[in-house]
Amino acid sequence: MPRILTIIVAGLLSAVPFTAMAQVNVFACEPEWAALAEEIGGAKIKTFSATHARQDPHYIRARPSLIAKVRRADLIICSGAELEVGWLPILLQKARPQVQPNGIGHLMASQYVPLLGAGANVDRSMGHVHAAGNPHIHLNPHHMVPIAAQVSDRLAKIDPANAAHYQSRLQDFTQRWQQALAQWETRATNLKGAQVVVHHSSLSYLIDWLQMRTVASLEPKPGIPPTTSHLERLLQQLNAAPANLMLRTPYEPDTASLWLSSKTNIPAVVLPYTIDGAANTGDLFALYEATLAVLLDKCRC
Amino acid sequence: MFKIKTAASAALIAVLSASPALAADADVNALRNEVEKMRQAYEQRINQLEAKLNQLEGNRAQVGTTANTPPATSRRRIADNSFNPSIGMILNGQFRQYSQSESEMPGFAVSHEGERGEEGLGLGHSEISLSANVDDKFLASSTLAIAEHEGETETETETELEEAYIQTLPGAGLPVGMSVKAGRAFWTLGYLNEHHSHADDFADRPLPYRVFMNHAYNDDGLQVSYLLPTDGYAEIGGGVYRGDDFPYGGNSGSGSGAWSAYARIGGDIGDNQSWRVGAYMLSGEAEDARASNEDLVTFTGDSDLEIIDLRYTWAPTGNARDREVIVQAEYFQREEDGVYKAPGAVKATVNGKSDDGWYLQGVYKFAPQWRVGARYSELSSDATPIDLIGTDLDNEGHDPEVLSLMVDWTNSEFSRVRLQLNREDLSGDETDEQAVLQYVMSIGAHGAHKY
Numbered sequence: 001m002p003r004i005l006t007i008i009v010a011g012l013l014s015a016v017p018f019t020a021m022a023q024v025n026v027f028a029c030e031p032e033w034a035a036l037a038e039e040i041g042g043a044k045i046k047t048f049s050a051t052h053a054r055q056d057p058h059y060i061r062a063r064p065s066l067i068a069k070v071r072r073a074d075l076i077i078c079s080g081a082e083l084e085v086g087w088l089p090i091l092l093q094k095a096r097p098q099v100q101p102n103g104i105g106h107l108m109a110s111q112y113v114p115l116l117g118a119g120a121n122v123d124r125s126m127g128h129v130h131a132a133g134n135p136h137i138h139l140n141p142h143h144m145v146p147i148a149a150q151v152s153d154r155l156a157k158i159d160p161a162n163a164a165h166y167q168s169r170l171q172d173f174t175q176r177w178q179q180a181l182a183q184w185e186t187r188a189t190n191l192k193g194a195q196v197v198v199h200h201s202s203l204s205y206l207i208d209w210l211q212m213r214t215v216a217s218l219e220p221k222p223g224i225p226p227t228t229s230h231l232e233r234l235l236q237q238l239n240a241a242p243a244n245l246m247l248r249t250p251y252e253p254d255t256a257s258l259w260l261s262s263k264t265n266i267p268a269v270v271l272p273y274t275i276d277g278a279a280n281t282g283d284l285f286a287l288y289e290a291t292l293a294v295l296l297d298k299c300r301c
Numbered sequence: 302m303f304k305i306k307t308a309a310s311a312a313l314i315a316v317l318s319a320s321p322a323l324a325a326d327a328d329v330n331a332l333r334n335e336v337e338k339m340r341q342a343y344e345q346r347i348n349q350l351e352a353k354l355n356q357l358e359g360n361r362a363q364v365g366t367t368a369n370t371p372p373a374t375s376r377r378r379i380a381d382n383s384f385n386p387s388i389g390m391i392l393n394g395q396f397r398q399y400s401q402s403e404s405e406m407p408g409f410a411v412s413h414e415g416e417r418g419e420e421g422l423g424l425g426h427s428e429i430s431l432s433a434n435v436d437d438k439f440l441a442s443s444t445l446a447i448a449e450h451e452g453e454t455e456t457e458t459e460t461e462l463e464e465a466y467i468q469t470l471p472g473a474g475l476p477v478g479m480s481v482k483a484g485r486a487f488w489t490l491g492y493l494n495e496h497h498s499h500a501d502d503f504a505d506r507p508l509p510y511r512v513f514m515n516h517a518y519n520d521d522g523l524q525v526s527y528l529l530p531t532d533g534y535a536e537i538g539g540g541v542y543r544g545d546d547f548p549y550g551g552n553s554g555s556g557s558g559a560w561s562a563y564a565r566i567g568g569d570i571g572d573n574q575s576w577r578v579g580a581y582m583l584s585g586e587a588e589d590a591r592a593s594n595e596d597l598v599t600f601t602g603d604s605d606l607e608i609i610d611l612r613y614t615w616a617p618t619g620n621a622r623d624r625e626v627i628v629q630a631e632y633f634q635r636e637e638d639g640v641y642k643a644p645g646a647v648k649a650t651v652n653g654k655s656d657d658g659w660y661l662q663g664v665y666k667f668a669p670q671w672r673v674g675a676r677y678s679e680l681s682s683d684a685t686p687i688d689l690i691g692t693d694l695d696n697e698g699h700d701p702e703v704l705s706l707m708v709d710w711t712n713s714e715f716s717r718v719r720l721q722l723n724r725e726d727l728s729g730d731e732t733d734e735q736a737v738l739q740y741v742m743s744i745g746a747h748g749a750h751k752y
Binding site for chain 2: 052054055056058059060061062063064065067068071072085086087088089090092093094095096097100124223224225251253
């Protein structure tokens with residue numbers, strides 16, 4: 001009898017590591033991080049994105065399905081800087097220790113790049129502002145390089161057997177990315193100095209990267225939806241000093257943008273913003289290609 | 302050169318000050334001159350350095366922002382106040398107007414917080430909460446509520462410790478997915494119970510919560526929950542409680558007065574819909590008289606509660622911030638064995654007295670800041686025992702029902718103003734038309750909301 005027990009226990013113990021480490025489970029808060037993880041992990045990982053391009057990543061419900069996914073995750077990758085503050089803490093309550101803050105499986109991308117608007121003296125009367133800085137960091141392609149290195153590093157530590165695989169894929173990705181980046185920057189020189197109207201600060205890093213200039217925001221204050229009086233003021237401002245483009249993301253409502261565009265003849269443009277935010281944006285390279293293509297096509301600059 | 306001079310003069314000063322008698326005036330003057338020269342030399346160098354620094358900074362400003370410069374890879378900590386407890390406050394004010402001066406609910410033992418709120422302008426239910434991680438293994442949280450209640454002669458302000466609990470963190474060494482909570486808390490029991498009322502979609506709780514739980518069940522106790530390692534959401538749990546909070550009362554402290562168990566599952570349908578259903582059980586004993594109906598009615602005995610809840614959310618455009626539909630329903634069944642006492646030395650033994658109630662509500666967000674909602678709730682009580690005919694517990698053959706309509710405006714995540722209209726038909730005699738104007742505002746830390 002004791003022998004049978006021993007065999008069962010030994011069998012269970014030896015079975016656990018093999019079944020658990022078949023593929024690394026990666027939970028990404030936003031689709032861009034799932035895409036980045038796939039670039040580095042390839043077939044060795046299984047990714048899940050909590051949100052899609054038509055959702056505002058700040059306003060997500062801590063849905064039961066997400067709680068179940070995070071519980072099984074080996075690595076979570078999120079933007080951080082308070083973007084997921086309304087839902088991620090609930091998901092983490094029943095998750096593994098390694099994905100908790102400061103754990104090896106807890107990767108907040110915004111900790112590895114310089115943030116715009118960080119350290120500003122803010123209070124809530126200024127609207128929805130993040131004291132930690134603007135969290136929509138993925139639209140500056142330079143940011144992908146250090147974050148990709150972190151993804152590779154974390155994956156290698158979580159799944160040491162495939163460390164070489166992650167390392168070589170990182171090198172390959174970084175090399176291809178740098179090449180693409182150089183091309184994008186050459187192509188985008190015309191956009192430099194373009195004056196843009198935005199909906200919210202979701203596109204700030206893209207605008208910063210391409211050295212465009214934000215001249216107005218449809219939201220009177222961050223997070224406060226556009227009001228008629230604010231739009232009237234913008235109309236006057238833009239009639240006096242026209243802008244080149246009016247930009248928004250797929251999840252931002254179109255009403256204000258279309259109205260102002262029809263009054264001012266400034267083209268209202270929806271940028272893909274993230275993976276699958278438009279046709280042919282299935283990976284990070286395609287996302288930037290499509291973003292640049294639409295900007296260059298619509299901008300009269 | 303400078304170093305030697307500095308060292309030498311420092312040594313000299315030390316010697317001189319240690320033995321002032323030896324110092325001649327001439328020497329002191331020479332030394333002063335020397336020190337003055339050194340000071341000037343240093344100042345000159347500092348000025349040079351400052352000028353250089355200014356020049357460099359100017360150059361950097363011209364280069365511009367972060368554009369085209371690869372970011373630093375250093376890991377920065379984002380300050381999050383982790384060493385101080387998060388402090389938050391919820392302010393909830395209400396203006397209520399009723400068409401009836403009295404509100405009675407015959408057939409049910411209704412306690413303090415199950416009654417309708419005080420008419421007129423007033424504070425509803427303000428909360429102050431503090432929470433923080435204790436260490437690597439525990440989290441502590443407490444919520445103090447300040448509420449107004451209709452007293453015998455005037456409105457009374459009560460301070461209540463709504464919650465004060467500790468909870469294990471994922472690093473506590475328990476199996477993954479398991480957590481233990483101990484102290485006083487809004488226990489997992491039905492949908493609304495574990496939520497603070499400021500997060501509710503209506504200004505008041507539906508009838509089953511008012512009657513069967515006296516607003517909410519937050520007894521002292523301990524609850525264990527376990528999230529199963531399944532691909533879809535499945536959670537089980539249970540707890541033991543003192544048995545002092547409604548529907549129990551007067552526990553002597555020997556053993557536990559009540560226990561609970563629950564199971565729930567949930568998932569998504571496509572990209573934009575999700576759901577959760579649960580079944581809950583609470584069983585216990587009111588050991589020494591649970592008071593209700595302004596302390597005129599008491600109950601001693603066993604009271605068991607079974608609850609089923611459903612919640613469904615749908616974001617038609619994908620973005621729940623823009624448009625959203627929320628449907629929520631709960632069904633309650635209560636069974637009681639024990640002794641009811643009512644004024645006039647009425648004493649009745651009940652055996653398997655079965656009461657039930659349910660509500661169904663729908664909320665539609667039609668613009669980012671605007672929502673409308675409707676809720677219907679109903680109760681039905683078992684046949685009135687002969688001994689209780691003519692008392693508060695005589696249902697007079699009527700089932701209480703309430704229809705509520707609301708519209709609310711949410712300026713930001715932290716502020717909301719709501720207008721609610723209720724049509725309460727509790728006794729079958731007269732219908733109470735109610736209007737409630739409410740604000741809910743939050744300052745300071747505000748934890749993430751549960752599904």
